[in-house]
Amino acid sequence: MVIHIELWQLFLILSMVFLIIEMFYPVMFFLNFALACLVTASVAVYLPNITALIIIAVALSAWFLWLLRPILMEKMRSNRTGVEDKYIGKVVKVIEPINANGGAITIYGERWNAKANEEIPAGDDVKIIKNDGLVFYVQKV
Numbered sequence: 001m002v003i004h005i006e007l008w009q010l011f012l013i014l015s016m017v018f019l020i021i022e023m024f025y026p027v028m029f030f031l032n033f034a035l036a037c038l039v040t041a042s043v044a045v046y047l048p049n050i051t052a053l054i055i056i057a058v059a060l061s062a063w064f065l066w067l068l069r070p071i072l073m074e075k076m077r078s079n080r081t082g083v084e085d086k087y088i089g090k091v092v093k094v095i096e097p098i099n100a101n102g103g104a105i106t107i108y109g110e111r112w113n114a115k116a117n118e119e120i121p122a123g124d125d126v127k128i129i130k131n132d133g134l135v136f137y138v139q140k141v
Contacts, residue, residue, distance in 0.1 A: 006044070007044040007048055007050060007053060008041045008042070008044035008045045009041075010041075010044075011037045011038070011040045011041035011044055011053065011057065012037070012038070012041040014033075014037040015034045015035075015037035015038040015041060016034075018030045018031070018033040018034035018037060019031070019034040022034060026076075028069050028072040028073050028076060029065075029069065031072065032061055032064035032065045032068055032069055033061050033064075035060070035064050035068070036057050036058075036060035036061040036063075036064055037057055039056075039060055040053055040056050040057040040060065043056055086108075087107060087128050087131065087136065088128055088129070088130065088131065089127065089128065089129075090107060090127070090128050091125050091126070091127050091141055092105045092106060092107040092125070092126060092127075092128060092138075093105065093106055093123070093124075093125060093126075094114070094120050094121065094122050094123060094124045094125075094126055094138075095111065095122060096122055097119065097120065097121050097122050098114050098115065098116045098119075098120040098126070098138060099115070099116065099118070099119050099120070100115060100116070100117060101115070102114070102115055102135075103115065103116070103120070105126065105128075105136060105138060107128070112134070112135075112136050113134060113135045113136070114126070114128075114135065114136045114137070114138050115135055115136075115137055115138070116137065116138050116139060116140075117139075118139075118140065120138070120140055124140065125140075125141050126138035126139060126140055126141060127139055127140075127141050
C-alpha cells in the first residue's frame with residue numbers, strides 16, 4: 001500500500017509539527033516556521049512545484065523571523081498576568097513573621113507566602129514590591 005500525499009498536505013503537516021514544537025518550547029521561534037508552512041500550504045494548492053514551494057517557505061520563514069518575532073517577543077515580555085494591578089504596591093498585614101526564608105501575608109482575604117530582606121513581625125503592615133510565582137516579596141512601610 002502506497003500513501004500518496006499532496007504537497008499542500010505535506011506543508012500543512014510541517015506547519016502542525018512546528019506548532020507543536022512551539023507549544024513545548026515557547027520561544028516564538030518555531031511559530032514563524034509554522035506560519036510560513038501554513039502560507040506555503042495554501043500556495044501549494046495552486047503551485048505544484050516543490051522547488052518553488054521550498055523557496056517560498058524559506059523566504060517566508062526568514063521574513064517572519066525578521067518581522068514578526070520581535071513583535072511577538074515584545075508582546076510575550078509585556079504580557080501581564082493581573083498580579084501587577086491587583087497586588088503589587090498594596091499595603092497588607094503580616095499574619096506570620098516574615099524573613100528571607102518565608103512568612104505569610106493576607107490580602108483580599110487570601111493567605112499568601114511572603115519573603116523580605118529583614119525580619120518583620122506578625123501584625124505589621126508591609127508593601128508588596130514584586131512576586132515570584134506564589135511568593136510575594138515585601139518591605140516594611
